[in-house]
Amino acid sequence: MNNIPYQRKSGQFERARGIGHVPIIENKFVKNELKSYHISHQEKVDEIPQELIFDLSQEINKETLPKYIFSFDGSSKEVEVDERFPSTRLGYLQIAAVLVLMEEIIEQEKHTFINPSKLKDTIYESIQPMVFPGSNIRKKNCTNLVESWRYGIYEIFTKYVIEDTALLDIYFTLLKYGKERFSGNNIILKKCAATERCAKNIPVPKEGCKCPSCGLELFPTDALRVYEEVYDLQSNSGPLNRMMSCLEHLYMIGYLEYLRKRRLDLLSNTAFIIDGPLAIFGPQAWIHRSILNFINTHIYQNLEDQSFKYPIIVGIEKTGNFAEHADIISKFLKPQTLMLLTENYIYKYILSCQKPQSGEYGSETYYGQKLFYKTKKQQILTITIPTKKKPLFTKEILKHPALLGTLNLLDHIGTIIYKDALIPIALAHSYASIPLKTGSKILKILSQKELNIT
Numbered sequence: 001m002n003n004i005p006y007q008r009k010s011g012q013f014e015r016a017r018g019i020g021h022v023p024i025i026e027n028k029f030v031k032n033e034l035k036s037y038h039i040s041h042q043e044k045v046d047e048i049p050q051e052l053i054f055d056l057s058q059e060i061n062k063e064t065l066p067k068y069i070f071s072f073d074g075s076s077k078e079v080e081v082d083e084r085f086p087s088t089r090l091g092y093l094q095i096a097a098v099l100v101l102m103e104e105i106i107e108q109e110k111h112t113f114i115n116p117s118k119l120k121d122t123i124y125e126s127i128q129p130m131v132f133p134g135s136n137i138r139k140k141n142c143t144n145l146v147e148s149w150r151y152g153i154y155e156i157f158t159k160y161v162i163e164d165t166a167l168l169d170i171y172f173t174l175l176k177y178g179k180e181r182f183s184g185n186n187i188i189l190k191k192c193a194a195t196e197r198c199a200k201n202i203p204v205p206k207e208g209c210k211c212p213s214c215g216l217e218l219f220p221t222d223a224l225r226v227y228e229e230v231y232d233l234q235s236n237s238g239p240l241n242r243m244m245s246c247l248e249h250l251y252m253i254g255y256l257e258y259l260r261k262r263r264l265d266l267l268s269n270t271a272f273i274i275d276g277p278l279a280i281f282g283p284q285a286w287i288h289r290s291i292l293n294f295i296n297t298h299i300y301q302n303l304e305d306q307s308f309k310y311p312i313i314v315g316i317e318k319t320g321n322f323a324e325h326a327d328i329i330s331k332f333l334k335p336q337t338l339m340l341l342t343e344n345y346i347y348k349y350i351l352s353c354q355k356p357q358s359g360e361y362g363s364e365t366y367y368g369q370k371l372f373y374k375t376k377k378q379q380i381l382t383i384t385i386p387t388k389k390k391p392l393f394t395k396e397i398l399k400h401p402a403l404l405g406t407l408n409l410l411d412h413i414g415t416i417i418y419k420d421a422l423i424p425i426a427l428a429h430s431y432a433s434i435p436l437k438t439g440s441k442i443l444k445i446l447s448q449k450e451l452n453i454t
């Protein structure tokens, strides 16, 4: 801070406008300020520590492929509903679950170019579109926007089903595995969602209840705390994306449970791919603990008891700090090698702007361990594999029963049409995506029709 000139303190905006024709980057104050910045990703990587690299080609090639692949992806978009009042907005969200037969991909693999759209006739998809109120809009039975979101989310959870089970039931099944948030048949709401500084630790049943202190309606889905980031008179794409991410994971949980109840053999032969890391961020981050326990003590345990192997569960990141770093260091890795990420490495090369906080990276958000994998086809992927337990950065992951099967699958589902993309993800994405141009026009018309705005 000491190299910032004194003058800057008074009226810096006037000053900035006063320099008019001088490009901002040439301004000496700006120049000095820039010198005081540390920018991540500028650390040069000359080689990767050998102890982090594992050539697994021998072992991977012995693995068998799963029969089915499920992939999950969501997309969201906030649109204006009335040109005269551009701040009146609605949020749309869509989740796609796509099921692909592995043999169809193998068939496609014989051709030089694998085209995901060719596969479209042979896959099964479930698309669920949802709508959320935005700035200047409330549900008719609610007093404001925040309440509309709370009620709206509860409604979605009661009305939307995954095959035959309501989202709300899946949510309750999952939360039973997060001990500190569940008691009897109730979800424990840490604080009243209807009134600020009201009751704490309120047990809320599936059907909702009145707050013991303020008497207002509370919903079990309030525990997701999505409403905390909802504000009137501004964009709500933030909470919309939080909701989307939560739902993607919940959909995966729903299908894991669906197969577990019916066909353990099929579950064991199915892969589940999520677009993004196996992690939950923001006010909902606490749910990652329930997912970790659900996978380990419920799904894995059930399969183990019946001597079935674990299904493949993997998160794939296409963007962000890790994916960008993976691109840079890809040249150091041979095909079919796995790179272990240690906390040391992460904070030195990838997140050098962040100081390690208490505990390890991702301990409050991840239910898996992050790794880099270079496929047989030379794609570099940032993946997360469910951890059996924390901490997240040990070599133990190499012993994970589903690791080699996962890498083998990733070797086969790459597509050269999109850089570092995987066929099932590309498919899920194409179903989930709300097209930016035509899409928003259609959504706008739909919004206008349904809301009677002319």
Ligand SMILES: [Zn+2]
Pocket (backbone or CB within 6 Å): 192, 193, 194, 195, 198, 199, 211, 212, 213, 214, 215, 216
């Ligand atoms: Zn209350």
